[in-house]
Amino acid sequence: MDKVISSDPRAVAVSEIIAAGRRMDRFGWVPATAGNISRRLPDGLIAITRSGGHKGMLTPHGVIEVTADGAPVHAGDRPSAETLLHCQVYAASPRTGAVLHGHSVASTVLSMLAGDSITLAGYEVLKVFEGQKTHETSLRLPVFDNDQDIARLARVIAPYMPDMPLGYVIRGHGVYVWGDDMDMALARLEGLEFLLACELEKRKIRP
Numbered sequence: 001m002d003k004v005i006s007s008d009p010r011a012v013a014v015s016e017i018i019a020a021g022r023r024m025d026r027f028g029w030v031p032a033t034a035g036n037i038s039r040r041l042p043d044g045l046i047a048i049t050r051s052g053g054h055k056g057m058l059t060p061h062g063v064i065e066v067t068a069d070g071a072p073v074h075a076g077d078r079p080s081a082e083t084l085l086h087c088q089v090y091a092a093s094p095r096t097g098a099v100l101h102g103h104s105v106a107s108t109v110l111s112m113l114a115g116d117s118i119t120l121a122g123y124e125v126l127k128v129f130e131g132q133k134t135h136e137t138s139l140r141l142p143v144f145d146n147d148q149d150i151a152r153l154a155r156v157i158a159p160y161m162p163d164m165p166l167g168y169v170i171r172g173h174g175v176y177v178w179g180d181d182m183d184m185a186l187a188r189l190e191g192l193e194f195l196l197a198c199e200l201e202k203r204k205i206r207p
Contacts, residue, residue, distance in 0.1 A: 014063045025056025047064070050062050050078060051078045066083055068091065097179065121137070123195055142169070
């Protein structure tokens with residue numbers, strides 16, 4: 001990702017979010033107004049996409065600021081209902097600098113066919129995730145049932161937060177992935193989406 005040279009951390013974060021939205025859109029991971037993208041700011045606030053905007057056509061107006069508990073900083077700003085899930089990830093790890101949420105075909109379909117997890121094993125790309133040094137491993141991607149009550153969903157997810165190297169997926173909805181910075185988060189998202197696409201293709205060949 002091209003870096004914006006600026007002394008304003010918010011300007012850098014906004015630029016990264018816009019670039020990430022366009023990249024995710026190119027792959028078809030944020031159809032219509034789906035998905036959300038956030039970046040932790042040095043002062044503890046969170047820059048996050050405004051509710052209802054197309055992530056492939058973001059402008060600076062499409063990025064707002066919220067507090068660590070998800071409240072908009074500026075009156076009238078409307079964050080996504082799923083902002084609390086971003087806040088939860090940041091609260092779980094002070095290292096996390098960016099969170100990405102997408103709605104790909106593979107994550108949506110596979111999560112609807114899965115039980116409480118999807119196991120990914122034997123793939124070289126697994127090495128993009130922290131702690132993995134060989135393809136000869138398997139990782140579990142937790143699947144959580146969708147819930148329009150986001151606070152309740154966050155409570156269900158909370159016990160699993162310490163051990164989710166792949167991120168997680170909400171059934172029939174999409175993935176959540178994070179990283180120390182935007183580049184890492186994007187690499188992990190692309191890695192996970194590649195793996196899920198491979199799993200979907202395998203099911204077409206060997207149902």
